[in-house]
Amino acid sequence: MIKIENGNLKELLLASNTGPFMQAEIVSLTGKGKLQVTCNWLYSSLNCDPNYTSGLIWQFNKIDNDHISLSPVNSCINKTIYASVRDDIDYYLQAQAPYSADWITAVGRDEIIGFKLQGTFIAQFTGFNGKFIAINDNADDHGGHRGYRLRSIGDTFNQNAQWFISIKKALQPHIQFSGANYDLAAVKQELENCNLNVENNVLEQVILQLNN
Numbered sequence: 714m715i716k717i718e719n720g721n722l723k724e725l726l727l728a729s730n731t732g733p734f735m736q737a738e739i740v741s742l743t744g745k746g747k748l749q750v751t752c753n754w755l756y757s758s759l760n761c762d763p764n765y766t767s768g769l770i771w772q773f774n775k776i777d778n779d780h781i782s783l784s785p786v787n788s789c790i791n792k793t794i795y796a797s798v799r800d801d802i803d804y805y806l807q808a809q810a811p812y813s814a815d816w817i818t819a820v821g822r823d824e825i826i827g828f829k830l831q832g833t834f835i836a837q838f839t840g841f842n843g844k845f846i847a848i849n850d851n852a853d854d855h856g857g858h859r860g861y862r863l864r865s866i867g868d869t870f871n872q873n874a875q876w877f878i879s880i881k882k883a884l885q886p887h888i889q890f891s892g893a894n895y896d897l898a899a900v901k902q903e904l905e906n907c908n909l910n911v912e913n914n915v916l917e918q919v920i921l922q923l924n925n
Contacts, residue, residue, distance in 0.1 A: 714887060714888075714889055715728045715887055715888045715889070716888075716889045717883075717888065717889070717890045717891070717892070718891050718892045719833075719892045720833065720834070720880070720890075720891070720892035720893030720894060721833050721892075722735075722830055722833060722834050722836070722878055722880060723830040723833070725880075725883055725888065725890055726775065726778065726828075726830070727778060728888055729775050729883075729885050729888065730775070730885060730887075731775050731776060731777070732774060732775060732885075733772050733773070733774050733775075733884045733885075734773055734774070734775045734883065734884055734885055734888075735772075735773045735880055735881075735882065735883050735884055735890075736770050736771065736772050736773070736786055736880075736881045736882050736884065737770070737771055737773060737878050737879055737880045737881055738768045738769070738770060738771070738878075738879040738881065738923075739771055739876050739877070739878060739879075740876065740877040740878075740879060740919060740922050740923055741761050741848050741861075741873075741875075741876060741877075741919075742835070742872055742875040742876065742877055742909070742911055742915075742919060743761075743848055743861075743872055743873060743875075743915065744763065744914075744915040744916075744918035744919055744922075745761045745762075745763050745848055745861045746761040746762050746763040746764070746765055746861075746922060747761060747765065747766075747768045747769065747922055748760075748761055748769065748771070748863075748876075749761070749762065749765060749768075749769040749785075749860075750769065750785050750789070750794075750796070750808050751858055751860060752789035752808075753789070753809075753814075754855065754856055754858050754860075755805075755807070755853065755855055755862070756799075756802070756805075756807040756808075756809040756810070756811050756814060757789055757794075757807055757808035757809045757816075758805060758806065758807050758808075758853075758860070758862050758863075759796055759806040759807065759808070759862065759863045760853070760860030760861055760862045760863065761848055761860060761861045761863075762858075762859065762860045762861070763918070763922075765860075766922070766925045767925075768922075768925070769785055769786075769787070770785070770786040770787070770881055771783050771784065771785060771786065772784045772785070772786050772884075773828075774820075776820075776825060779827060779828065779829065780825050780826065780827055780828060781825075781826055781828045782795050782796070782820045782824050782825060782826060783795065783796040783826060784796070785808075789808065789816070790816055792816065792818050793818060794808045794816050794817055794818055795808065795817045795818070795819070795820055795824040796808060796817075796824065796826065797810075797817040797823045797824050798823050798824075798826070798840035798841055798842070798846070798865045799811055799823065800823070800842065803864065803866075804840060804842065804844070804864045804865040804866050805862055805863065805864050806840075806846065806862070806863040806864070806865065822841050823840075823841060825841060826838050826839065826840065826846070827839035827840070827843075831870075831875075831907045831909075832903050832906050832907040833903055833906075834877060834878045834879070834880070834893070834895075834903060835875060835876070835877055835878070835903055835904070835907050835909065836876050836877075836878050837870055837874055837875070837876070838874075838876065839865065840865025841865075842865055844865045844866050844867050844868065845865070845866075845867030845868070845869070845870060845874035846863055846864070846865045846867065846874065847863065847864065847865075847866070847867035847871070847873035847874040848861050848862075848863055848873045848874075849861050849862050849863070849864065849873075850873070872909075872911070875909060877895075877900075877919065877923065879893075879895055879923050880893050895920075895923045895924060896920075896924075897916075897920050900916070900919070900920060900923070901916070904916075
């Protein structure tokens with residue numbers, strides 16, 4: 714049994730075997746909310762909505778120490794679906810193929826996501842094109858839902874590409890994981906350790922979203 718008692722996600726990733734290894738919420742450091750997939754909205758696009766407080770749990774599936782795939786725990790259909798970087802529609806992240814609306818139910822090139830920890834629980838994601846996965850500055854308003862979509866087009870690790878990973882549970886039986894702490898002091902320390910600056914009003918929003 715491997716014990717990780719300091720809440721360190723990097724240690725959890727390295728100790729895990731390939732396959733599903735944790736479930737977590739993903740929160741944008743812009744304050745725009747938790748990452749979700751909105752079923753049948755713009756091909757089930759991944760997006761953030763600051764008014765969506767219940768959150769969506771993501772399953773992280775390890776491919777190797779640098780790559781994962783992402784699946785919503787509560788799927789839109791009765792099969793596992795995957796976040797997919799779509800070069801056929803401006804590198805948006807979706808769970809459906811554009812135009813055909815076929816569900817993405819297997820992992821290929823488009824579903825392999827680069828995953829790198831900047832600290833204990835702040836991470837970056839990259840698409841197969843090597844670009845940072847970042848939240849859009851402007852929201853899309855369509856079909857009764859308004860959300861900030863994600864694209865794999867970022868050239869720098871700026872605030873739009875910075876993500877806080879709030880671990881809900883580790884999945885592999887040989888790992889005992891504990892110690893994750895997402896209060897204000899812990900988050901401020903993490904930002905300082907990563908040399909990241911977040912405005913106080915945005916930080917307050919992020920803390921509320923993490924602990925909602």
